[in-house]
Amino acid sequence: xxxxxxxxxxxxxxxxxxxxxxxxxxxxxxxxxxxxxxxxxxxxxxxxxxxxxxxxxxxxxxxxxxxxxxxx
Amino acid sequence: xxxxxxxxxxxxxxxxxxxxxxxxxxxxxxxxxxxxxxxxxxxxxxxxxxxxxxxxxxxxxxxxxxxxxxxxxxxxxxxxxxxxxxxxxxxxxxxxxxxxxxxxxxxxxxxxxxxxxxxxxxxxxxxxxxxxxxxxxxxxxxx
Numbered sequence: 001x002x003x004x005x006x007x008x009x010x011x012x013x014x015x016x017x018x019x020x021x022x023x024x025x026x027x028x029x030x031x032x033x034x035x036x037x038x039x040x041x042x043x044x045x046x047x048x049x050x051x052x053x054x055x056x057x058x059x060x061x062x063x064x065x066x067x068x069x070x071x072x
Numbered sequence: 073x074x075x076x077x078x079x080x081x082x083x084x085x086x087x088x089x090x091x092x093x094x095x096x097x098x099x100x101x102x103x104x105x106x107x108x109x110x111x112x113x114x115x116x117x118x119x120x121x122x123x124x125x126x127x128x129x130x131x132x133x134x135x136x137x138x139x140x141x142x143x144x145x146x147x148x149x150x151x152x153x154x155x156x157x158x159x160x161x162x163x164x165x166x167x168x169x170x171x172x173x174x175x176x177x178x179x180x181x182x183x184x185x186x187x188x189x190x191x192x193x194x195x196x197x198x199x200x201x202x203x204x205x206x207x208x209x210x211x212x213x214x215x
Contacts, residue, residue, distance in 0.1 A: 033150040033151070034144060034147075034150055034152075036077075036082070036152075037150050037152040039214075040152060043214060045215055046214050046215040049151050
């Protein structure tokens, strides 16, 4: 893990793929964020707030722990 | 890194840094080189031109940036952008406090008021640059 990486893994890339190759821009629009913020979350460089995490999970119809995992 | 890859707020940070460097670089460069005397109407005229140019450039370039990123321009800052703004302004605040406290040095050494005003302006410009550069770094890193 790099110094900037957060200790939370995520499955957003896979979930976007399974949702018909949803783009980062499309996901960003659905959760009210910029594409750059979605890219930072997906790359593990930024930890979203709990509300944003629930919004992301809701877009994919998944439970929170299916999208984000604590890796310490 | 390309312009298309940047959010509107990152573009604004670049605009803030570059316009401040250009406009106030010209002003302080002219004073430091002796091309313009430190006090008097010539220095004040240059200050008005540089500050006016800074404001004008900011307005024009930010409008241009908003036109190239219309979706961002219609939406408020998201949570990451808000946090980046808050952290960068915190850095800028500490720089401003330290540099303003340092104004006591030329003040007690007997520098004229116009020099103190220029030092104070430099403090504000440097603090603003720190804010812009901190934002650029955080936007580039992801946070």
